[in-house]
Amino acid sequence: MLTNAFILALRELRRNKMRSFLTMLGIIIGVAAVISLVTIGGGATRQVTDQISSLGSNLMMVMPGRRMGPGQGGGGAPFKLADAEAIAREIPSIRAVAPTSASAVTAIYANENWSTTVTGTTDRYFDVSNLKIEEGRGFAAPEIRSGAAVCIIGATVRENLFGRQNPIGSKIRLNKLSCEIIGLLESKGQSSMGSDQDDTVIIPLRTFQRRISGKTDVNVIRLSVKDGVSTDKMKKEIGYLMRERRHLSDAEEDDFSVMDMKEISTMLTGTTKVLTGLLGAVAAVSLLVGGIGIMNIMMVSVTERTREIGTRLAIGALEREVLLQFLVEALVLSSVGGLIGIALALIAALAVSGLLQVPFILNVPIILESFLFSGAIGIVFGFFPARKAAMLNPIEALRHE
Amino acid sequence: MNQALSDIEKGKPFIELREVTKIYGTGAARMAALGGVSFTIYQGEFVAVMGPSGSGKSTCMNILGCLDTPTDGEYRFCGVEVGRLSRNQRALLRRHYLGFVFQGFNLLNRTSALENVELPLVYRSEPRRRRHARAREALAQVGLTGWEHHTPGELSGGQQQRVAIARAIVTEPLVLLADEPTGNLDSARSEEIMELLTSFNRDHGITIVMVTHEADMAAYAGRTIHFKDGLIEHDRNHKEQA
Numbered sequence: 063m064l065t066n067a068f069i070l071a072l073r074e075l076r077r078n079k080m081r082s083f084l085t086m087l088g089i090i091i092g093v094a095a096v097i098s099l100v101t102i103g104g105g106a107t108r109q110v111t112d113q114i115s116s117l118g119s120n121l122m123m124v125m126p127g128r129r130m131g132p133g134q135g136g137g138g139a140p141f142k143l144a145d146a147e148a149i150a151r152e153i154p155s156i157r158a159v160a161p162t163s164a165s166a167v168t169a170i171y172a173n174e175n176w177s178t179t180v181t182g183t184t185d186r187y188f189d190v191s192n193l194k195i196e197e198g199r200g201f202a203a204p205e206i207r208s209g210a211a212v213c214i215i216g217a218t219v220r221e222n223l224f225g226r227q228n229p230i231g232s233k234i235r236l237n238k239l240s241c242e243i244i245g246l247l248e249s250k251g252q253s254s255m256g257s258d259q260d261d262t263v264i265i266p267l268r269t270f271q272r273r274i275s276g277k278t279d280v281n282v283i284r285l286s287v288k289d290g291v292s293t294d295k296m297k298k299e300i301g302y303l304m305r306e307r308r309h310l311s312d313a314e315e316d317d318f319s320v321m322d323m324k325e326i327s328t329m330l331t332g333t334t335k336v337l338t339g340l341l342g343a344v345a346a347v348s349l350l351v352g353g354i355g356i357m358n359i360m361m362v363s364v365t366e367r368t369r370e371i372g373t374r375l376a377i378g379a380l381e382r383e384v385l386l387q388f389l390v391e392a393l394v395l396s397s398v399g400g401l402i403g404i405a406l407a408l409i410a411a412l413a414v415s416g417l418l419q420v421p422f423i424l425n426v427p428i429i430l431e432s433f434l435f436s437g438a439i440g441i442v443f444g445f446f447p448a449r450k451a452a453m454l455n456p457i458e459a460l461r462h463e
Numbered sequence: 464m465n466q467a468l469s470d471i472e473k474g475k476p477f478i479e480l481r482e483v484t485k486i487y488g489t490g491a492a493r494m495a496a497l498g499g500v501s502f503t504i505y506q507g508e509f510v511a512v513m514g515p516s517g518s519g520k521s522t523c524m525n526i527l528g529c530l531d532t533p534t535d536g537e538y539r540f541c542g543v544e545v546g547r548l549s550r551n552q553r554a555l556l557r558r559h560y561l562g563f564v565f566q567g568f569n570l571l572n573r574t575s576a577l578e579n580v581e582l583p584l585v586y587r588s589e590p591r592r593r594r595h596a597r598a599r600e601a602l603a604q605v606g607l608t609g610w611e612h613h614t615p616g617e618l619s620g621g622q623q624q625r626v627a628i629a630r631a632i633v634t635e636p637l638v639l640l641a642d643e644p645t646g647n648l649d650s651a652r653s654e655e656i657m658e659l660l661t662s663f664n665r666d667h668g669i670t671i672v673m674v675t676h677e678a679d680m681a682a683y684a685g686r687t688i689h690f691k692d693g694l695i696e697h698d699r700n701h702k703e704q705a
Binding site: 066069070073077078369370372373374375376377378379380381382383456457460 | 525528530531550551554555556557558559561563565567569571572573574578582583585586587588630
């Protein structure tokens, strides 16, 4: 009986191609909207997590001053190199510690100049920040110790100063310091916060302190924790050590802060996730509206086909066969609409993710859910018109004009 | 029920109406469409039903076609009392033993002649191949070989009515009920349709009950039942008179 219902329903839909398509349109748009939004949203979330993990997922930062907002601090005496060394020495769960000091400078090479940030640090910085040297080499131990005039530059600096030329071995000026380029960083692109991670020049900390800032301060201590170590525990341990080193009495609050990248990560992905969910919900409402559209057209169709239904009943169709036929018609309409919607959504998501440079992640559960949901909508909204058709009195239906 | 129906032999009374009444509405709006009608139709007969509009002939046809049930009285189809059957049982009875031809053809538009003829077979769950073969055969019997894939819109009125007849006889029914089958056709087309019906009655032994307004058409039948005001005015057997 079910195969019969399918034969009859498919014949009917083929008979009215235009109407069938228009009826499906609501479902097509609904399903396409849900899937493409969720897919793009998923891609955006993935991008944020990727970028944060490219910063080093176990990264922590210690900054002087109480934390006032993300990345901002104020007050409190700056750290010294010895503080970073103490952390590395006394806390065993730490993989690497990199003291950093940064300053805005203008880098000059020949006629070109470029405003960028120069960071003074040690060779551990690359490990902590997940940076790789693409060409050339990193700092040698004697260069760090003695504060040699050498630097490693990011892709943006290289492009702006050297164009397509190979910069290794050339000398650039950073304020009054002339330093030799020994390495080139692998490009990391934009960070999730929108800053260009390739717009940077790295020099040994000692060189920075002597030749750029003229002070022995360390602005930020970056460190990475060994895998599987709780960052909360780390925060406490670093806190105790720093309080001790800074001679804070029990009554005094911390005059420094320890920041955990995981916090920022969950905060940032949380936002995109909430946004994705919200957009998905709005799209799901449009799917519901599509379902009402199906019911509407099916009602019109039942009225329009009253004579036909009468003929079928006279020929000997049972009530449940007519019911099933219309239900199957609604089901086929909505699920074919769902399939077309899925195809459109994937095309749209691919195009948009290419355009926004967001990774394309196939979200199979949401595709299956949307498909099943569209089928369910067909059955739910098709039931009332189908029942109306099945309950028709054949004599009156045959007389219907 | 099916067993009883399959035992039918030609010439036996198998449509029997006894004091059948049909009343529509209640109270002041109460109207008797049939006021106690009795007649018997035997296997193989060709009966014309005539009468002015409102005479009760359509109501009678609806009851004969198991589309409606009598308010009172008894309608036996092959010994089965139709009034006691449920809506679904009557649908099954129509599916297996009755064929319908309507004045307005009632073909599914934008659907090929073949698919239209196949429709009753689909409800009978015939396998696809058998369905095709039988539908083609039925179309050949009404002289429409070569027109299988034309839709009703591409066929003339006479051809459409032939498709409808093919649809009615494809299931090899015991009775064919025709409601003014020539009402929408010119006289030449009407004659063709009547020839066709007569041949099915004569060659295949299909009992035909046909409503008509025209005496010319009624003349093809062997018997004419005249209705007036919900009662039978007269019931004549032409063959006996001749």
